[in-house]
Amino acid sequence: MGDTDTPDFxxxxxxxxxxxxxxxxxxxxxxxxxxxxLLGNEVYLRENVLHVWGVIGLSNFYLWLRFFQRIPKRGLRFDEQMHTLLDECLITVCRLRDKGKAFKAAALDAESDGDKLVKLKMTGYLPYRTQLEEEKDRGEYAPTGPWDYRFPNRARVEFTLTRTINSEGRVGFSHGGSGHESNPSKTLYRATVLYVFVKGAIVHSWFTDNIWPLLIGGVATVLALTNWLKINHFFLG
Structure with missing residues (x-):
């Protein structure tokens, strides 16, 4: 039973x-x-039976508290895997939202040169990642990861464009030139974060490692203490 109070997460x-x-x-x-x-023996309770659920609830709360105290730093916030997933989703969402607009602008540029735009490929990246890499040597003032960035910088997506051009009956590729910048609204950003939270809870371990134990432990504690209150008629249920 000594291991119950272990410092191991x-x-x-x-x-x-x-x-x-x-x-x-x-x-x-x-x-x-x-x-x-208990240990293979039948145990009958004779005293304080009305408080069994209270003892169970307090015991569960103790375990909940000890786990909470051992959660790693930033353990309740998205880890690197979750932020990578958020990056991917932001790029996809912004590409879908701005594809028509970017194609129209690129088509006008092509027409000004006497060409016709056939196809446009958008390759996205998030500038904050470049900033993170550039500022990693700033010592104690350097950002430690994506979690140090906030909206709107965290959500800004830049796209490099690869154009398929029809020029004088010949089809070719055009790289570079003007790109496309996408700045999603806060509402769209929050919706994407919510989607990533749900998806990440399924495909990554961050949720089940850090969040799920707190939820199931909290629910079990509340139910046990609620039962104790009902049995002792502290409120009608």
Whole structure:
């Protein structure tokens, strides 16, 4: 039982999830809390039976608190994997939103040279990544990662354009020239972050490592304490 108070993050998470799942099962199936098995022996409770759920709730809260205290720095914020996913989604969203506008502008440029634009390829990147690389040697004032950038700089996307041109009946490629800058609105940015949160919770471990244990532990604690309050008639339920 000494390992219950371990400073190890993974063990703290394991104890919280394991105990919380048991609490949720006891609550869901309406278990008889006056008797249970301990080390293979049947144990019957005779005193303070009305406070069993209170003890369980406080125990679960202790495990929740110990896990919370051991979450790594910035553990509750997007990690590098989640920010990379956000970068990809921002590029895709901005490309879909601005493709028609960029094509129209490129087509007008081509017409001014007597050519016809056949196809336009947009390759996006986020300028803050370049800034992050350039400023990494600033010592204590240097940004430590994408999490140090905020809207609107965090959301700005620049596209390099590759044009397929029909010039005098011959089709060729045109690189460089004017690119295209996209600045999504705060509403669109927040919607993209929300989408990334949901998708990232499925495809990456950040959510299940840091957020999910807090949620399941919090729910189990609240349910246990609510049961205790109901049993002791602190409020009608």
């Amino acid at each position: 993974n063990k703290a998470r394991g104890f919280l999830i394991g105990f919380s799942v048991v609490v949720l099962m006891l609550w869901f199936f309406g278990a008889d809390m006056t008797r249970f098995k």
